[in-house]
Amino acid sequence: MRDSVNAIWSALQQPPLVVVLYDDYGLLESAQEEVASIANPSWPVRRVSTVEDALSTSADTLALLAPVDEVATIEELDGGRDRFVERAVPVVVFLLRGGAGERALTQAPSLLSWVRGNLIDPSAQDPFDPDAAREEFIRHAGRTPEEWLMMRRRGELDGSPESLGLTYRALLLEGPDDLA
């Protein structure tokens, strides 16, 4: 199963550089938090906005680079990627999906050749397929989301974390009212 969480975790094991795309500026913060939460908890985390700041972090620090000027950052990383070769923990560069920085990557062969396997686009890697998600839920819970919610409303479920998690997923997958 290849999803964005797996892909981020895998990429974080492969320093020195990782690129994560995000959908809009409002999601940048949560994208950074998601990466930090997936990373090895023993890694110190630093948020930076320039390549120079990223270079100044120690090699065993997870540097989350959210550039102010994405194009300049891509050009600088393309011209000086080897300055990061000694890193034990990667620098993660956040780029707006479809933005100028991502477009600049097509003109940055040196950088792109380094990040090819470490370029994470959660929106492309996690397409939501409701039918597959329902099937997965039924396989896991042994009943449909609607049946699960009915049991919940009747107080037949315990308060375990797994039960609460399934209830949350069932709420997201619940069909129209007339099916419930």
Added chain:
Amino acid sequence: MTPDWSLLAPHRPVDSGGDQYVPPPSNIGEAMARWALASGAPVLVGGPTGVGKSTELAQAAAQLQSDRAVCLIQLDRLENMRRLEPERMLSRVAQLVGQPRGGAGQGVSVSDVAKGVAALGSALTIASAVGAAAHVLASLDTQLPPADAALSSVRALARLTGRRVALLIDGLEKVPDGAQARALFDVLRPLAEEADLIAVAPWSLAFGAEANEPLVRQGERFFFVRAPEVEPVETAPGLPFLLHLLERRLQIGDMRRQTPAGFGPIFRDAAVASGGLPRVFLQLIADCATYARLHRDADWPELSDLEDAMADQRDGMRRGLLPKDLKLIQWVDGTPGLDLAIDAKVRLLAHGLLLERVTPAGVVLRPHPLLRPLLREA
């Protein structure tokens, strides 16, 4: 046994003289060194990203060590090559030729100078050689213009060691196209008269519209590092090379005997999918090993892990494509690509999206194997 997959380090070129070096079928590093020794003419080297240019340059440095005072200058570990100005580059050359080793393998150390002198049986003692090498540093304090400081450092090193200097400059393929790249090579010309110059060159200058003009001077030789053939798997020279590379990086004596039976097909598929590019191959193996750990907490990958790793690489490769690239690639597949616009050809070759393959009929262009599913969709 459980391999330490982190040793694969796909982004790290092998250091000069390092025991992890595996000669590629083309043996370019040795060929470059031989050419430089025989002719004294500048040597330029190019090839797609990830093919091993830096590794071959480091190997050439190791090969030259016994005959030359060798300075391997990895500019791209020190500078943003996109903004590198000629004077800055010359200052770096001057500094690194005269300076003790800085930890990243740049330059030649004072002790190297001393050893070199001793090995040559010079009248200088090691102590005096060290003292003399300090004069190289001192010459940098005279506020010479960078071009003169670089020239002076090279001459001083040659004088102190009694050897001709070999200057190997890595990273110049990353400078932007056009005038800036040309200007950087222009200022290297006087140094190429004093020393053997071996430098990685930008594709645009080696193959672009100005390819007929010498980059440094007449007589220079361009070496092209091609990805070794990986198909057909039974006979392609790339497979034994990549297997040996994997053994050296993982520090495993014999992969065939020391790995589970299921790893054979994974190695073969990864080798073919890499197109023979060592960095892509190592990245695929490293990624699929990571997925094995992630998915099953397993020490060895399965084919499904490799498929995930290939999908990651393919996604990244897709980012390097411009809207009409897939059609262009289909159009020139199997041809020498003579009708392809030069800028598109240079870009696609530099990215490794098109690979040059030697056939009985001559050199033809082939799409990178990871692009095949995208080409079928197109």
